[in-house]
Amino acid sequence: MSLFNQLLINGIIAGAIYALVASGFSLIYNACKFIHFAHGAVVAFSAYIAYYFFSTLNINFGFSVLFALIFACLLGWAMNHFVYKKFRERKASNSILLIASFGLLILIESLILILFGADVKTINYIEVAKGIEIFGAIITPLQILIVVSSAVIFIGLFLFMKKTKLGKAMRAVSNNKDVAEIVGINSETIYSWSFIIGSLIAGIAGILIGLEQNLEPTMGTSLIIKGFTAAIIGGIGNVYGAIIGALLLGLAENFGIWYLPSGYKDAIAFIILFIFLLFKPKGLFGTKREGDKE
Amino acid sequence: MLKIQNLSKNFGGIKAVNNCSFEIGNGKITALIGPNGSGKSTIFNLISGVLKADSGRVLFDGKDITNLSVDKISNIGISRIFQKSRLFNNLTIKENILLAFDNEDEKFWKSLFGLNNHTNEKEEKIKEMLKFVKMNEHERKYARNLSFGQKRLVEIVRAIINPHKLLMLDEPVAGVTPLLRKELSEVLLKLKEKGETIFIIEHDMNFVLNIADEVVVMDEGRIIAQGKPQQIKKNKKVLEAYLGD
Amino acid sequence: MIEAYFIHLLILIGIYLILAISLQISMGFTGMLNLGHIAFFAIGAYTSALLTLNGFPFWFAFLSAGILAMIFGYILSLPIKKLKGDYLALATMGFSFVIYAILLNWTELTRGSLGIPGISKPSLLGFNFSSNFTFLILTFIICVICYFLIRRITHSPFGKVLESIRDDELASKTLGKNTSKAKSLSLMISAFFAGLAGSLYAHYITYIDPSSFTIMALIPVLCIVIIGGLASLRGTFIATIIIVLLPEPLRFIGFPSSIIGPMRQIIYALLLIIILLYKPKGIYGKVEIE
Numbered sequence: 001m002s003l004f005n006q007l008l009i010n011g012i013i014a015g016a017i018y019a020l021v022a023s024g025f026s027l028i029y030n031a032c033k034f035i036h037f038a039h040g041a042v043v044a045f046s047a048y049i050a051y052y053f054f055s056t057l058n059i060n061f062g063f064s065v066l067f068a069l070i071f072a073c074l075l076g077w078a079m080n081h082f083v084y085k086k087f088r089e090r091k092a093s094n095s096i097l098l099i100a101s102f103g104l105l106i107l108i109e110s111l112i113l114i115l116f117g118a119d120v121k122t123i124n125y126i127e128v129a130k131g132i133e134i135f136g137a138i139i140t141p142l143q144i145l146i147v148v149s150s151a152v153i154f155i156g157l158f159l160f161m162k163k164t165k166l167g168k169a170m171r172a173v174s175n176n177k178d179v180a181e182i183v184g185i186n187s188e189t190i191y192s193w194s195f196i197i198g199s200l201i202a203g204i205a206g207i208l209i210g211l212e213q214n215l216e217p218t219m220g221t222s223l224i225i226k227g228f229t230a231a232i233i234g235g236i237g238n239v240y241g242a243i244i245g246a247l248l249l250g251l252a253e254n255f256g257i258w259y260l261p262s263g264y265k266d267a268i269a270f271i272i273l274f275i276f277l278l279f280k281p282k283g284l285f286g287t288k289r290e291g292d293k294e
Numbered sequence: 295m296l297k298i299q300n301l302s303k304n305f306g307g308i309k310a311v312n313n314c315s316f317e318i319g320n321g322k323i324t325a326l327i328g329p330n331g332s333g334k335s336t337i338f339n340l341i342s343g344v345l346k347a348d349s350g351r352v353l354f355d356g357k358d359i360t361n362l363s364v365d366k367i368s369n370i371g372i373s374r375i376f377q378k379s380r381l382f383n384n385l386t387i388k389e390n391i392l393l394a395f396d397n398e399d400e401k402f403w404k405s406l407f408g409l410n411n412h413t414n415e416k417e418e419k420i421k422e423m424l425k426f427v428k429m430n431e432h433e434r435k436y437a438r439n440l441s442f443g444q445k446r447l448v449e450i451v452r453a454i455i456n457p458h459k460l461l462m463l464d465e466p467v468a469g470v471t472p473l474l475r476k477e478l479s480e481v482l483l484k485l486k487e488k489g490e491t492i493f494i495i496e497h498d499m500n501f502v503l504n505i506a507d508e509v510v511v512m513d514e515g516r517i518i519a520q521g522k523p524q525q526i527k528k529n530k531k532v533l534e535a536y537l538g539d
Numbered sequence: 540m541i542e543a544y545f546i547h548l549l550i551l552i553g554i555y556l557i558l559a560i561s562l563q564i565s566m567g568f569t570g571m572l573n574l575g576h577i578a579f580f581a582i583g584a585y586t587s588a589l590l591t592l593n594g595f596p597f598w599f600a601f602l603s604a605g606i607l608a609m610i611f612g613y614i615l616s617l618p619i620k621k622l623k624g625d626y627l628a629l630a631t632m633g634f635s636f637v638i639y640a641i642l643l644n645w646t647e648l649t650r651g652s653l654g655i656p657g658i659s660k661p662s663l664l665g666f667n668f669s670s671n672f673t674f675l676i677l678t679f680i681i682c683v684i685c686y687f688l689i690r691r692i693t694h695s696p697f698g699k700v701l702e703s704i705r706d707d708e709l710a711s712k713t714l715g716k717n718t719s720k721a722k723s724l725s726l727m728i729s730a731f732f733a734g735l736a737g738s739l740y741a742h743y744i745t746y747i748d749p750s751s752f753t754i755m756a757l758i759p760v761l762c763i764v765i766i767g768g769l770a771s772l773r774g775t776f777i778a779t780i781i782i783v784l785l786p787e788p789l790r791f792i793g794f795p796s797s798i799i800g801p802m803r804q805i806i807y808a809l810l811l812i813i814i815l816l817y818k819p820k821g822i823y824g825k826v827e828i829e
Contacts, residue, residue: 034625035625035628035629083812083816086816087815087816090816092815092819093624093828094624094625095572095624095625095628095828096815096819096828098572098625098628099572099628099761099765099811099815099828100811100812100815100816102574102758102761103758103808103809103811103812103815104808104812106755106758106804106807106808107804107805107808107809107812109755109804110801110802110804110805110808111801111805113800113801114798114801114802114805117797118797218753221754225633225636228629232629261644263640263643263644263651264640264644266636266640267636267637267640267641267644270633270634270636270637270640271637273629273630273633274618274630274633274634274637277618277619277622277626277629277630277633278618278619278622278630281622281626342713344709363712364709364712364713365712365713365715365716365717365718368712368713368714368715369715373713374713376709376710376713380707380709380710380713381706381707381710382702382703382706382707382710382711383706383707384702384705384706384770384825384826385699385702385703385706389699389702392696392699393699393700393703393711393714393716394714397715397716397717398696399695399696399697399699399700400697400700400716400717400720400721401697402692402697402724402728404697405691405692405695405696405697405698406688406691406692406695406697408691408695410695410696410697411695411696412696452714456713456714456715
């Protein structure tokens with residue numbers, strides 16, 4: 001009974017983290033309509049920046065986090081401005097953008113390797129606290145923080161998309177770019193903003209992961225895979241679907257390693273990705289993609 | 295030759311094709327006309343297997359071909375062109391047309407051992423057909439380097455060479471110069487003389503009324519009239535559909 | 540010393556050439572965004588290594604590497620038939636990760652991250668290709684044969700069917716071509732030659748472990764294919780030489796070896812982005828990525 005609860009809690013915690021990655025990714029995909037692989041690199045790099053400021057330069061934790069988040073936003077914005085925008089100017093297809101994004105991911109991960117080395121690191125801000133027991137499962141204060149802050153961010157995201165002018169404009173562009181432009185929305189501005197906001201969320205994810213788990217240079221790759229798997233489970237085109245997809249993924253992974261050797265944890269995500277791409281490419285809540293029909 | 299029975303197709307609540315039935319006769323040119331959005335291309339797509347019908351049947355020479363795959367329908371004897379130009383842009387005109395003759399080229403092992411290379415016969419036939427549409431000098435050009443009108447001609451040649459009993463042309467003369475339009479109508483009439491059965495979607499009423507034997511009229515997914523061109527010209531419902539009440 | 544270095548580079552060029560022209564089949568000629576290519580390279584390497592370590596002769600291991608990779612190519616082709624563009628890219632990438640996860644975790648077979656050491660140098664008909672120079676000769680011969688075969692396939696009528704699928708799959712179907720079957724074959728043939736390259740790699744480096752077969756390993760190959768120009772075999776040849784030689788000066792600048800690896804990746808990644816931006820058709824540009 002309590003093993004089940006433990007797996008459940010672990011699944012929710014993992015799901016919360018993946019949801020942070022997936023929601024930012026989904027936001028960007030919705031606006032710009034291509035797979036921004038390098039999103040994983042933003043998560044990773046922000047975590048490393050927080051680590052660098054806090055653990056290496058011994059700067060106050062709060063400021064380290066602030067710098068890391070600003071850095072995340074800048075990195076995301078810069079990738080759009082200096083790379084993706086140029087491709088859009090040349091009318092590149094979204095397959096080309098995908099390959100370019102893949103290149104960016106590898107570029108940044110290699111940069112992280114060079115700057116920080118391959119060894120595993122952690123941000124030791126919160127002492128390894130004793131977990132508290134809830135319903136027979138152990139959960140640490142940090143993990144509670146992760147779940148709670150994710151929930152807060154998602155509610156914030158929801159309100160942002162629904163109530164603010166920028167949020168509505170982003171939805172308009174994601175729905176129908178041409179019509180949105182006719183009513184005066186500048187799609188390039190919207191793209192910039194979606195990268196900034198999406199990358200901000202990615203930065204938060206990176207820092208939380210850095211606190212809870214370890215940092216290693218290729219963490220970006222595995223996180224973005226979980227991210228887009230979650231987005232596809234939920235239905236690409238639906239940010240909230242991505243969040244639910246992430247929760248389901250987290251649960252599937254944790255219950256999955258009950259049966260499988262733990263090394264296969266990552267493989268579970270890939271296999272689920274595969275299954276959805278084959279049988280339910282629109283995901284659970286997905287809307288139709290442009291250009292789906294022959 | 296081709297019988298459509300109660301064919302229907304919905305797109306999320308919109309009845310693009312609503313319970314349509316008609317027949318295409320052997321050796322005739324049948325035209326499908328109607329205002330924009332009336333469902334003409336959808337009918338073509340349903341027949342040729344690009345779209346799956348929600349209900350109804352398509353019978354070809356008595357055989358039920360409803361919902362067969364695109365390639366099977368092509369191999370059964372229906373050859374078509376699309377509204378949008380669909381040549382293989384990175385291949386030459388000659389290579390584009392060579393693909394149409396037969397499916398020997400699908401055989402990997404034969405290709406590896408050089409057993410399915412192109413015959414002189416095929417080369418001659420290509421030259422002949424290109425001359426027929428006055429495009430013979432362009433044989434070695436890459437498809438992407440042709441003008442729109444030239445592309446259309448090549449596509450029609452390709453569709454003709456593709457072994458078929460029925461030729462379906464979706465707006466063959468749309469966007470083409472008046473001179474080319476005239477040449478094409480001559481080409482189609484010559485084909486009819488050779489016994490071809492042609493099913494054509496067109497907007498150009500003059501073009502249609504000059505060459506068609508039968509006309510089928512659609513509006514908002516339904517068939518609103520069928521008959522000889524002269525009858526259709528005078529049909530009130532048709533005029534209403536095109537001009538509004 | 541210098542000789543040994545050049546021989547080493549030439550061998551690498553040979554192996555990468557086979558890996559790249561095999562990717563051209565599925566990507567350049569058939570238009571499939573096949574990001575799973577490294578998986579076939581890995582399957583070939585491990586198959587060949589394990590077979591020779593268990594007493595099988597090299598020629599058998601070499602061919603089995605290709606055949607087993609080809610079988611996996613077939614297996615992959617089944618579920619991805621209906622996928623296009625970025626979904627196809629994701630699925631093939633996912634396949635690459637699954638294979639990597641298996642190589643890492645199925646320790647009874649692959650020894651996981653410990654890798655497989657002590658792979659023998661190839662020996663054929665009693666002759667042992669033990670020196671690097673003789674290995675170069677072997678690589679060269681295999682390279683020439685593969686290049687010739689792939690050229691023949693891609694320039695044949697079957698090759699034109701593949702190109703028609705790349706340019707307009709629906710139009711190809713409308714001409715009666717069974718495009719699913721052709722795509723399947725394309726992926727299988729692509730995988731076969733990648734598997735052969737994997738075998739050569741294993742017997743050259745004599746030690747393999749999963750870290751050589753991550754998704755990162757795809758970047759140089761992708762670079763070659765795009766810089767050379769999709770569907771251009773000649774271009775691929777030139778691009779391979781460029782890509783293998785380009786980061787070599789880094790060695791002489793005196794960077795520590797832990798830096799050289801990621802620096803090479805950075806160079807390749809930058810090159811990829813720049814070429815896609817400014818010369819997407821590559822050197823012998825005929826085709827652009829759709």
